Amino acid sequence: MNELFQLSAPWWVFVLRATAIYVMVMVLVRVSGKRAVGQFTPFDLVLLILIGNAVQNGINGGDNSLTGAALMATTLIALNYGVALATARSRHAEKLVEGEPVVLARDGRVFAHVLRRELVSDGDFAEALRMNNVEDVADVRLALLETNGHITVIARRDD
Known part of the structure; x- marks a missing residue:
């Protein structure tokens, strides 16, 4: 039962991994263009599933603990909230993250x-x-x- 909660690395490693993967995926999505995001096709769904699978080990580093999963999920939600807050308050951040028409x-x-x-x-x-x-x-x-x-x-x- 203890192994469900035992981390395989220090907590900050999970935060760092989640942050690095979040930034990498955001950059890749941004570079892929507006139409790729705005017009979701079945091919895009397959791509999204494959990306999620491809980055999974990069985020968790092989750790299967509930504590690690909670740390990574919390980090990703916090990052997403931070990006939303930054884009809502800064025109420069909005332009950087979302682009322009x-x-x-x-x-x-x-x-x-x-x-x-x-x-x-x-x-x-x-x-x-x-x-x-x-x-x-x-x-x-x-x-x-x-x-x-x-x-x-x-x-x-x-x-």
């Missing part, structure tokens, strides 16, 4: 190179137009790829 189209002109760079397919862009009741690209005043991966389309008004 990207202009995909303006005044009827689609920026194809931006679509490619941001991994937005023509089909996804066309779907965003349809979802916003815009029939023709010429009717687009502004189309933005938001930081959450969704595409916001603002149509031109007929005055």
Whole structure:
């Protein structure tokens, strides 16, 4: 029964491991782009499961104790809370963690190179137009790829 709670390393090792893995995964998710996060596909689910499996031993270092699990879970939740707090209070932190919206189209002109760079397919862009009741690209005043991966389309008004 004692082995359920006995740590295989000092407590701070678990905090350090969890912090390092959290930062690494956050950087990888950030680098992967907005569309990868905003448009969750079955492939993304498989990737998420595999990432969780891949980093598991990096976090726990082979420790299977309940105390270690509690330390790591608490650390990850605290880190997540800290990041949320920082992004809510600092525009610089928000920009660093979440990025900024990207202009995909303006005044009827689609920026194809931006679509490619941001991994937005023509089909996804066309779907965003349809979802916003815009029939023709010429009717687009502004189309933005938001930081959450969704595409916001603002149509031109007929005055």
